[in-house]
Amino acid sequence: MHRRGFLIGCSATIASMAGASLSNLSFAKSASADTSEGTLVVVYLRGGWDALSVLPPLGGEDRGHYEAIRPWLKIPVEGESAAVALDDHLGLHPALSDLLELYQSKHLAVIPATGLPLNTRSHFDAMRFIETGTPGQRGTTTGLLSCHLQSLPEEIDTPLRAVASDFAIPTSLLGSGEAVAMRNPADFLLVDDADHRKKLTRLLSRLYEGESWLHHAGQRTLATIRGMENLGDGKTSSAADYPDGELGERLKMVAPLLKRGLPLRVATVDFGGWDTHKWQGEGSQGYFADLLCQLGASLSTFYRDLEAHNLTSRLSVVVMSEFGRRLSENASRGTDHGHGSAMFVLGGKVNGGRLYGQWPGLAREQLYDRADLAVTTDYRQVIAEVLTTQTWNPQLDMVFPGYVPVPAMGLFRMA
Numbered sequence: 001m002h003r004r005g006f007l008i009g010c011s012a013t014i015a016s017m018a019g020a021s022l023s024n025l026s027f028a029k030s031a032s033a034d035t036s037e038g039t040l041v042v043v044y045l046r047g048g049w050d051a052l053s054v055l056p057p058l059g060g061e062d063r064g065h066y067e068a069i070r071p072w073l074k075i076p077v078e079g080e081s082a083a084v085a086l087d088d089h090l091g092l093h094p095a096l097s098d099l100l101e102l103y104q105s106k107h108l109a110v111i112p113a114t115g116l117p118l119n120t121r122s123h124f125d126a127m128r129f130i131e132t133g134t135p136g137q138r139g140t141t142t143g144l145l146s147c148h149l150q151s152l153p154e155e156i157d158t159p160l161r162a163v164a165s166d167f168a169i170p171t172s173l174l175g176s177g178e179a180v181a182m183r184n185p186a187d188f189l190l191v192d193d194a195d196h197r198k199k200l201t202r203l204l205s206r207l208y209e210g211e212s213w214l215h216h217a218g219q220r221t222l223a224t225i226r227g228m229e230n231l232g233d234g235k236t237s238s239a240a241d242y243p244d245g246e247l248g249e250r251l252k253m254v255a256p257l258l259k260r261g262l263p264l265r266v267a268t269v270d271f272g273g274w275d276t277h278k279w280q281g282e283g284s285q286g287y288f289a290d291l292l293c294q295l296g297a298s299l300s301t302f303y304r305d306l307e308a309h310n311l312t313s314r315l316s317v318v319v320m321s322e323f324g325r326r327l328s329e330n331a332s333r334g335t336d337h338g339h340g341s342a343m344f345v346l347g348g349k350v351n352g353g354r355l356y357g358q359w360p361g362l363a364r365e366q367l368y369d370r371a372d373l374a375v376t377t378d379y380r381q382v383i384a385e386v387l388t389t390q391t392w393n394p395q396l397d398m399v400f401p402g403y404v405p406v407p408a409m410g411l412f413r414m415a
Helices: 003-017 022-026 060-069 094-104 123-132 144-150 194-207 213-229 246-259 287-307 379-390
Strands: 039-045 108-115 162-164 179-181 266-271 315-321 341-347
Touching (some): 039 144, 039 246, 039 379, 094 108, 094 287, 094 341, 108 379, 144 162, 144 179, 144 266, 246 287, 287 315, 315 379
Parallel strands (some): 039 266, 039 315
Antiparallel strands (some): 108 341, 315 341
16 A cells, blocks of 8 residues: 555544544435525424423313313413413413414414324333334334435535434434534534644645545545534624523534534434423422423524524424323322323424314323323324425335325415
């Protein structure tokens, strides 16, 4: 091996210098860099959130069933900590007040009674079935968002289409060679000193002048690093004050990628802590309320931050969890694994300010397995509508194998 070849081979360690996940970018395939295409941000609430506290019934027979079986956890309908009415039947937990303005301005749509079309109360199974897009099939090795990316048109080279705001790639991006796990863009810098970094980048760029697969891998890696270097400049800065906490920090990392004009198609953001078997809180106070407060404040800040940069028209945020909780509270003043959940869809083109889907009711004979909120909207219906209308991907058979599409609910304005 001649000296130049040896240096090129050695410099392939650039990926590990810039963060282990960057190696995925080096071998990522080509894709469209038209940033007018939509970006999907999936906020996954790990643990199974209590949809019946998020969207409590306000009156009628359902309210009676709800209060009788949740004497400690029931969200009140009167007083300072009362649920806020979304329509005549369902309310919104008061800790989500930061989202109320987005709902009223019709940028937020709410879909109750969503979930998997099968019976499982296992976190592992439910999350895997949802994130692979193949409910009931345990052997699927590709995530639904990976399938989405693979079915989009390929046109020109681009270094960044999918980001997981975490230390690892989630199951929804399983099998993707272009997804990057990233908690901090600064982790992708070769060295901290700017002058030294420029010199090193120029040197490596000369080493990777060529047409082999190795040259292309290095060129793509370096292009990504150059993009990351500028995320703190004036084009991406903002006066937005993100709330403290896990979710705020992760959304704060995603926002500059969009403001920089990078061709980001998918971002995943995990937010855990929703497995509330005990001490969930009394009424609208306590641990669960604190989680919701962080969720509402973080989502609202993220949306307003991008709105200030005229980027919300191509933004779709889907908030989901693997399942809901039992209707009845348990002896530990918490809730056990249930069935029906709820989903939020947020974005500039969302036809919001209303509830979608069908409410199943809380009478014993209306409950799933006579214990849980029933599922009346398959979660795939919601995501399918986002993909087909906002990311312009009609190939649902690749994303959700075996799924028979149903008419769209009208979650988005077409004008």
